[in-house]
Amino acid sequence: MNAPRLLGIVVAALALGYLLVLVPDLGGDPFSGGGRFYTVGPSALPYLAGGLVLLFSVAVALEAKPATGDADGSGSGSRGLGLGLLFVGLTLAYALGMLLVGFLAASILFLAAVFALYRPRSWVVAGILAIVVPIVVDVILRELFLIPLPSGRLF
């Protein structure tokens, strides 16, 4: 199955869940007056948006050509997905790590992990960047823009 068709099917399934489960819940909200409006209420636009997503996702799934050799109909398919997922995982860990060890330490660890996993040409340059860039960003945001970055629960 090619990538656009798969995308169409997944989005259509999500749109169905949105239309059948999430949007009807809005009508039951005690603050919405039970959803009785003489004009369109808060669930009207979600129904319209969900309906349009369902319609066009089905259309995308139907118009996608069957895969012939290339994994995808219009792009680079699943090539390198593992490396991409690895990076997403690292970014997620970085976001969670910020709460635990603070922005500066999490940033240094993030860059160090990325460089270690993706192998730079020069370890010296990578080491300098992993330390200098987080410090510069931290100083600019804290000192220049006075933004309270997370300091972490461990410190």
Add this chain to the structure above:
Amino acid sequence: MDPLSLALWGFTTPAVFLTLLGSVVIGLVIGAIPGLSVNIAVALAVPLTIFMPTEQALVMLIGLYGSGIFGGSISAILLNAPGTPASAATIFDGFPMARAGLATKALRVSLIASVFGSVFSIALLVMLAPQLADFALRFGPVEIASLLFFTFLIIGVLSGGSLMKGLLSASIGMALATIGSDPMLGIPRFTFGSTSLMDGLTYVPLLVGLFALAEIIEEATKGFSKSAQKVELAAEDRAANRVTGKELKSMGLPMLRASAIGSAIGILPGIGATIASFLAYADAKRSAKDASCFGKGDIRGVAASESSNNAVVGATFIPTLALGIPGDAVTAILLGALVLQGVAPGPLIFMTAPGIVYTIYVALFLSTILMGVIGYFAVRPLAMTLRIPKIYLMPCVALVCVAGSYVARNNIVDLFVMIGAGVLGFVFNRTGVPVAPLLITFIITPPFEEALRQALTRSQGSFAPFLTNPVTIGLALVAILLVLLSARRERALARRAREAADTPASEGRA
């Protein structure tokens, strides 16, 4: 002091002028690096602008926008890889010129054409935007709702190769915009009890994820390029690389036509500079008396492509300022930045905040002049930025993405929104679904819902005003025509692709 003088006076303050200068330089550098587009530059700058005065914030974003598009031509000409998609058509003649030892000339032609296109579209913006806003002031909720729904259709139809993919992207943008408090009654929708989601999905992490993180994930799938590109301009013949008066004359008409095409494309929401540059290139080739040199290093090809993509810049501000409808992804980002500053774009801006409008005009003009001066003298240093390997650059940009998304509200939820948007943008890029319609629809959905519900409240739930309004009927007819034309074009392209696929197969069998 009148608003124009006030806006001009604002640029004499060191903070504003230095911000403009810095943003033009950064825009040129980021635009030049393949993989870092002007969208990414502007998206990453938005979190910083939250902490700046409105004038300074606008100057920063506009400086990045204008110069970033020209910056894209540097790598297109020198490396055969456009720094921004808008410079893709520049490759056709720019790269052959570079291979013939005329890279400096190609870059200078590109710069002249970029400045010409920008100035052309700024003049158009100054002339047209107030007129359009004046017309739009007569609009009530029915007309506004119709215009915004028409925008939803048009950006879906015109934004990419596939009609359905464009419309799917726009619909997802509409669905995402329904998260948060309902704009009329304040009833929470899809917040799952989280107070962080009461204001809806925050704009900054969404755009940083869709544009910047998505590109970084794409680079990660390639393992981040480790090689440094080799670019050498010092050895070129200086005399051969001068742009002569005769060459300037030959570029005049193609630049004028391309600027007109770029401006026309820029006014229409959601199309953008990439399509403008291809259309202008095709037009220059078709209208040339001798088109045999096109594709082999013709300066008219470079001039047409670059004039048109820069002409889009000023023109996209026409619907943005006059109607509050962003012309492309970058003006969608700018529009969001204006809202964050407490300024509501739309026809009323010409009366309530004329100083902002003049600041935009002056910032566009001054950034073009600075781009011309810096671009002319700094072509060689700019070319050196292409040597930075992605393995060092991209992880550092990812760090800036995380920091930028966090600082908007100091809320960790925004980081998860950014990562989710990044994955969505990556999936869209891989499947050929355009991202710009999602962002533009995300921005226009709240005013659309408000106008629609106001109109229906006035008519006590009746849709009759929509069916009898001349603006609505006119827009509906244009929308139907565009959908039909787009469907016809898609069918013709599919037929041609089938024929092209069949021909080698049958030849092979024979």
